[in-house]
Amino acid sequence: MLIRRKPDIPSSEITDEKVYWNRRAFIRAAAGAGALALGAPVVNRLVAAAAGGRRDGGGQQGALEDKLNTYEEITTYNNFYEFGTGKGDPAKYAHTLRPRPWTVEVTGEVHRPRVYDIDELLKLFPLEERVYRLRCVEAWSMVIPWEGFPLASLLERVEPTSHARFVEFTTLYDPEQMPGQRRAVLPWPYVEGLRLDEAMHPLTILAAGLYGKVLPNQNGAPLRLVVPWKYGFKSIKSIVRIRLVREQPRTTWNLVAPHEYGFYANVNPDVDHPRWSQKRERRIGELFKRPTLFLNGYADQVAHLYAGMDLRKYF
Amino acid sequence: MVVRTQGWWVRRVVKPAVFVLALWPLAWLVRGALAGDLGANPIEKITHWTGFTALTFVLLALCVTPLKVFLGLPALVHLRRMLGLYGFFYALLHFGVYWVDQTVFAGVGFSPRLVAEDVLERPYITVGFTAFLMLVPLAATSADRMVKRLGARRWRALHRLVYFAAAGGVLHYLWKGKMEEDWAVAYGLLLVGLLSWRLVAGRLRERARAVPARGVMGVVPAHPSPLEVGD
Numbered sequence A: 001m002l003i004r005r006k007p008d009i010p011s012s013e014i015t016d017e018k019v020y021w022n023r024r025a026f027i028r029a030a031a032g033a034g035a036l037a038l039g040a041p042v043v044n045r046l047v048a049a050a051a052g053g054r055r056d057g058g059g060q061q062g063a064l065e066d067k068l069n070t071y072e073e074i075t076t077y078n079n080f081y082e083f084g085t086g087k088g089d090p091a092k093y094a095h096t097l098r099p100r101p102w103t104v105e106v107t108g109e110v111h112r113p114r115v116y117d118i119d120e121l122l123k124l125f126p127l128e129e130r131v132y133r134l135r136c137v138e139a140w141s142m143v144i145p146w147e148g149f150p151l152a153s154l155l156e157r158v159e160p161t162s163h164a165r166f167v168e169f170t171t172l173y174d175p176e177q178m179p180g181q182r183r184a185v186l187p188w189p190y191v192e193g194l195r196l197d198e199a200m201h202p203l204t205i206l207a208a209g210l211y212g213k214v215l216p217n218q219n220g221a222p223l224r225l226v227v228p229w230k231y232g233f234k235s236i237k238s239i240v241r242i243r244l245v246r247e248q249p250r251t252t253w254n255l256v257a258p259h260e261y262g263f264y265a266n267v268n269p270d271v272d273h274p275r276w277s278q279k280r281e282r283r284i285g286e287l288f289k290r291p292t293l294f295l296n297g298y299a300d301q302v303a304h305l306y307a308g309m310d311l312r313k314y315f
Numbered sequence B: 001m002v003v004r005t006q007g008w009w010v011r012r013v014v015k016p017a018v019f020v021l022a023l024w025p026l027a028w029l030v031r032g033a034l035a036g037d038l039g040a041n042p043i044e045k046i047t048h049w050t051g052f053t054a055l056t057f058v059l060l061a062l063c064v065t066p067l068k069v070f071l072g073l074p075a076l077v078h079l080r081r082m083l084g085l086y087g088f089f090y091a092l093l094h095f096g097v098y099w100v101d102q103t104v105f106a107g108v109g110f111s112p113r114l115v116a117e118d119v120l121e122r123p124y125i126t127v128g129f130t131a132f133l134m135l136v137p138l139a140a141t142s143a144d145r146m147v148k149r150l151g152a153r154r155w156r157a158l159h160r161l162v163y164f165a166a167a168g169g170v171l172h173y174l175w176k177g178k179m180e181e182d183w184a185v186a187y188g189l190l191l192v193g194l195l196s197w198r199l200v201a202g203r204l205r206e207r208a209r210a211v212p213a214r215g216v217m218g219v220v221p222a223h224p225s226p227l228e229v230g231d
């Protein structure tokens, strides 16, 4: 069962989906992202004037409407192999996960390592809404209203040492709670990593909710990473440890298939995956595919992180 | 009293029943599509469902001969062609959906070029397409007329392609999968079993020919091949 608690979100934020839809039915995530980079998350809730034109032509960055996906879509179509490899498995089986009590250890190259209780963490860092596109490496995408806080806030608090260059994240390992871990589909526990500057970027958040509700188990309760310009598998779920390290950490999919999944995994229509063309994507809920945007449409905010890098080599 | 032969039951009762049952996967899809009930990504669901059903029928067709022998029901052979054709039918749907998804839904008309590029570019698609190509001549020569025209020997030789098509389908499935898909592995094992049986049965038949009176493992020389012309 989903353990429901009152989230640390202002009550005005707790809306059911209908109200949500009426309040801001159409959102331009691109515009929102721009605003976020300026540190003004409120502008993120811009309501676009035009109503749901599916293809308003041009295929230009931000030219297509970004409509929120429904709560139903976001919570029933998931990749979370800890609960099975089918897209419907997490929604069916993730009830065995117990997101409370839960601790997150922040450790490694930091001056103030700490084990945080999840509720303490959520009190320390007020949740804000972030509407982001999520682009899966399997060439589908969604638009999701997360509730989270910048990872940078947490990292600043623990004071990285001058040796810290990367951040490593680890998912819970507990086959009792995560039955999918009984099978060696992937090497468990799931691990992911970011370069420190990527981790500190204001677009990078730790999310604890979506649609103004507590994060459902299948979406990575109680705390998950969201890095909107990278393929979804980078946004690791149900995090128990965050470690700052000197060397580039190993990451699960890269360990499994190094030629298919790189460390960076930046959304890039020009670098194909062997089994999926990355030029286009299907937005869940739409029939016609959209052109995939470089860095998932967040290039203005994050492209400078990769200046001078050969993104074909560092894919 | 009218005595019904095994062949009568299979042809008049079992076969029409299987014919209708085999439409169930299609009916399920159509119903789901109309009800908007195919999940968050219906096109993906349709692609998977038709591909899975295609492979299931190809393998079912391959199961007919061993089943016939083990169950002692030679009349089951009357089902084989229909099962194989259903395999082709669902593969055709599978390919059709993929085509539309690659082209029309990508906003580029019906472009065969884009499909050709994708087929050549992605190895697991190449394998699926090859399997499909192998099913085409089998479907095209499934009519009795074609058996006569080709001659039983050549027809049989041609229809051995079905094993390669099935192997291609299984490989395509395994490759596409995320490391470990239970059904893909199960179908792979089933195919290995069917192939082994065929090889062993072939050997035994040769021996049985040497000792015609007894036959071995139920394979008597009266059946020229586990792949003898059906229906």
Ligand code: HEM
Residues within 6 Å of the ligand: B047, B048, B049, B050, B051, B052, B053, B054, B055, B058, B091, B094, B095, B098, B125, B128, B129, B130, B131, B132, B135, B165, B166, B169, B170, B172, B173, B176
């Ligand atoms: C005509 C060429 C073919 C093309 C272009 C094609 C394409 C595809 C695609 C795009 C998928 C989905 C892959 C994914 O989810 O990533 C798929 C899955 C599949 N295809 Fe094909 N395919 C072809 C022929 C075949 C044939 C001939 C068979 C069987 C004999 C087959 C059996 C399957 C199966 C079993 C699956 C997996 C279904 C599942 O996940 O449940 N395909 N195919």
